[in-house]
Amino acid sequence: MSAIFLLAVLFVALAMGVPVAISLGLASVSTMLLFADQTLLSTSQRFFHTMQVYPLLAVPFFILAATFMTTGGVAKRMIEFANALVGHFRGGLAMASLLACAFFAAVSGSAPATVVAVGSVMIAGMIKSGYSEKFAAGVICNAGTLGILIPPSIVMVIYGAVTESSIGNLFIAGLLPGILLTIVMMITVAVIARKQDLPRQPRVSFKGALKAGLDAIWGLLLLVIILGGIYAGIFTPTEAAAVSAVYAFVVAVFIYKDIALADVPGVLTESAKVTAMLMFIIANAYVFANVLTTEQIPQAASEWITSLGLPAWGFLIVLNILLLAAGNFMEPTSVVLILTPIVYPIALQLGIDPVHLGIIMVLNMQMGLVTPPVGLNLFVTAGVAKMSMEDVIRASLPWLMVLLSVLIAITYIPTISLIVPQMLGLI
Numbered sequence: 491m492s493a494i495f496l497l498a499v500l501f502v503a504l505a506m507g508v509p510v511a512i513s514l515g516l517a518s519v520s521t522m523l524l525f526a527d528q529t530l531l532s533t534s535q536r537f538f539h540t541m542q543v544y545p546l547l548a549v550p551f552f553i554l555a556a557t558f559m560t561t562g563g564v565a566k567r568m569i570e571f572a573n574a575l576v577g578h579f580r581g582g583l584a585m586a587s588l589l590a591c592a593f594f595a596a597v598s599g600s601a602p603a604t605v606v607a608v609g610s611v612m613i614a615g616m617i618k619s620g621y622s623e624k625f626a627a628g629v630i631c632n633a634g635t636l637g638i639l640i641p642p643s644i645v646m647v648i649y650g651a652v653t654e655s656s657i658g659n660l661f662i663a664g665l666l667p668g669i670l671l672t673i674v675m676m677i678t679v680a681v682i683a684r685k686q687d688l689p690r691q692p693r694v695s696f697k698g699a700l701k702a703g704l705d706a707i708w709g710l711l712l713l714v715i716i717l718g719g720i721y722a723g724i725f726t727p728t729e730a731a732a733v734s735a736v737y738a739f740v741v742a743v744f745i746y747k748d749i750a751l752a753d754v755p756g757v758l759t760e761s762a763k764v765t766a767m768l769m770f771i772i773a774n775a776y777v778f779a780n781v782l783t784t785e786q787i788p789q790a791a792s793e794w795i796t797s798l799g800l801p802a803w804g805f806l807i808v809l810n811i812l813l814l815a816a817g818n819f820m821e822p823t824s825v826v827l828i829l830t831p832i833v834y835p836i837a838l839q840l841g842i843d844p845v846h847l848g849i850i851m852v853l854n855m856q857m858g859l860v861t862p863p864v865g866l867n868l869f870v871t872a873g874v875a876k877m878s879m880e881d882v883i884r885a886s887l888p889w890l891m892v893l894l895s896v897l898i899a900i901t902y903i904p905t906i907s908l909i910v911p912q913m914l915g916l917i
Contacts, residue, residue, distance in 0.1 A: 492525035492785045500778075500828075510824045514774035518781045525785065544728060545651040546772065550765040551731035552642050555712070556598040557761040558738035563748040564709040565607035568593040571706040574699040576676075577691030581683025583619050584629050585676050586691075587612040591633035592672045593706070595640040596713040597738075601822075601859050602870045605634035609874040620689045623877065625682075628885035631871040632893065633675060635856035638822060640668035642716055642734065645822050645852055647727075648772065652779070652830045655844045657727040658720045659916050663845045663907045664852065670906065671896045678892050708741045721914065768823060775827030782831050795836050802840040806901050809833055810854060817858020821866055825858065826851060845917060849907040853897045860886045860893070 496517050503513035559565075572589035576582050590608045598604055609630040616626035638645045641661035650657035682688070694702070715737060716730045725733060742749045749757065795805065812833075816825045830851070837847045859867040862883055872882045900906050911917045 492521055495524065496521040496781060496785070504819065510820060511771040511774045514771070514778045514828070518774070518777045521781050521785070543651055543776075545647065545657055546769075548647045548657065548728045548731035549644060549768060549772075550761070551728075551735040552599050552644055552647065553764050553768070554758070554761040555642075555731070555734040555738040556600050556603050557757050557764070558735070558742045558749070559594075559597045559709065559712075560600075560603045560607050561742065561749055561753075561757055561760075563746055564597060564706075564742070565590070565594050566611060567702070567706040567746075568709060569608060569611055571699075571702040573691060574694040574702040578693035579680065579683075580690050581679045581688040582691045583612070583616050584621065584625070584679045584683070584688070587616065587626075587629055588633045588672060588675050588679065591630070592636050592640060592668065593710060595636040595638075595668070596642075597709050598637055599642040599644050601634050601637035601856070602866055604637035605630060605867055605870045606874060609634065609871060613875045619691075623875065624881065624885040627871050627875045627877055627882055628889050629675075629679065630874070631867050631882060631886040632860055632889040633672075634867050634871070635859050635893070636668055636672065638859070639664050639671065639849075639852055639856060641665065641713065642731070643852065644768075645826055645855060646848060647731075648823055649826050649830060649848045649851060650727075652827065653834050653844055653848070655848060656916070658717075659845050659911050660848050661717060661720070661727070662911050662914065662916065663849050666906055666910050667849055667853065667896070667900050670900075671893070674896055675889075675892055678889075708745050712737060712741075721916075771824060772827060775824070778828065779831040796839060800840075802842055803902065805836065805840055806842070806850070809837075809850070810897065810901060813851060813854035814857060814861075817855055818861050818865075820858075822852075822855035822858060825855060843904060843908060843917070845911060846904045846907045850897075850901055853893075853900060857890060857893050857897065860890065 499520055500513055500517040503516055504510065508516070569586065569590040572593060573583070573586040576585040576589060579585055587608060590612065591604050594604050594607050598607070613626045613630055616629075617623055637643075641664050643661070643664060646660040646664060647657055649655070650660050712734055716734055719725050719733060720727055720730050739754070743751060743754065800808070813825065813829065816829060820828070834844070834847065838844065859865050862868060862879075868879060868882050868886065871877070871886070872879050875882065877885075908917065
């Protein structure tokens with residue numbers, strides 16, 4: 491009865507438009523008052539305990555690093571480098587947009603930031619070069635989802651904190667799926683370019699490409715520093731986040747000089763706003779997870795799923811459908827925080843690797859970013875491209891088949907996610 495009440499209050503509140511954080515807190519507190527033996531004091535203690543969860547310290551630092559990188563001219567340099575590499579192919583400007591999104595995803599960890607940083611330059615550039623407005627918006631909207639798959643990913647940090655999985659292993663596991671998705675999308679562009687006779691860009695000389703690469707190297711080095719530092723044993727993933735924030739500050743202010751020292755307080759303020767919003771959601775989600783555990787809801791759900799006799803592949807079908815549906819109505823961090831405590835024990839019981847499960851969840855959240863009514867990338871792309879939401883939705887929907895094909899492949903071929911961590915002896 492408590493499980494039904496808890497979930498009913500949550501989804502009714504969400505349906506009424508109550509913010510996710512308030513909905514989680516309201517459902518948790520009302521369930522504890524009516525069904526549990528715990529006091530409100532224990533609830534408040536659990537709420538503030540979230541601020542002491544060590545892996546979650548990575549969240550504000552990665553957000554700060556992303557804010558410095560987005561505010562500065564890092565994206566512009568990465569776009570120029572990507573264009574130098576692939577712009578001379580037919581449809582090369584769209585391919586360069588995809589590659590630039592992959593590059594910027596590796597320094598921002600945020601899908602909306604990737605859309606803003608790359609889309610604000612490349613959508614107008616593609617339209618000016620002869621691409622349709624619909625095609626340009628569809629490419630950027632979907633390529634921007636790489637921001638939560640290619641490390642560093644804030645969604646992975648949160649999943650790792652909730653499940654107590656290695657965030658470093660999740661980062662490494664996300665590399666190959668991120669590269670695979672980028673390649674598949676670029677192949678799709680190449681096929682469309684041949685059919686529609688899309689334009690080429692002038693070929694950049696080797697010297698010009700090298701210059702563009704050297705100009706972008708300071709931003710691209712961030713991923714090397716994060717992953718290299720973690721697996722060289724120099725620092726933990728949480729400490730890597732702090733290092734990335736300091737590095738982004740130095741690059742933006744002293745190397746590229748895109749941000750003046752006088753502008754730094756504004757960057758810090760913007761980062762603090764995003765951090766406060768996200769941490770409030772996380773704190774309420776931890777209280778929600780505590781109520782789930784106290785009322786033994788995950789255990790009951792696990793026993794029920796197991797009693798159905800579903801094999802692991804059958805459970806993964808159900809999981810993907812559930813995550814895709816949830817992603818239509820909630821942003822990624824909320825879905826991960828709400829559903830992970832329920833599905834994680836079931837996945838473990840069925841022998842699904844926790845790292846593989848994390849990558850599956852992130853890929854589902856990518857699709858949620860480009861599906862209405864709450865697809866965040868749709869809203870951001872509409873603003874950047876100055877298009878109506880209806881037009882952006884129509885532009886992005888065909889690309890969902892590409893995302894779905896990669897999701898199916900990674901769901902049922904765990905090696906794609908796990909081979910790199912296994913080769914490194916991490917799992």
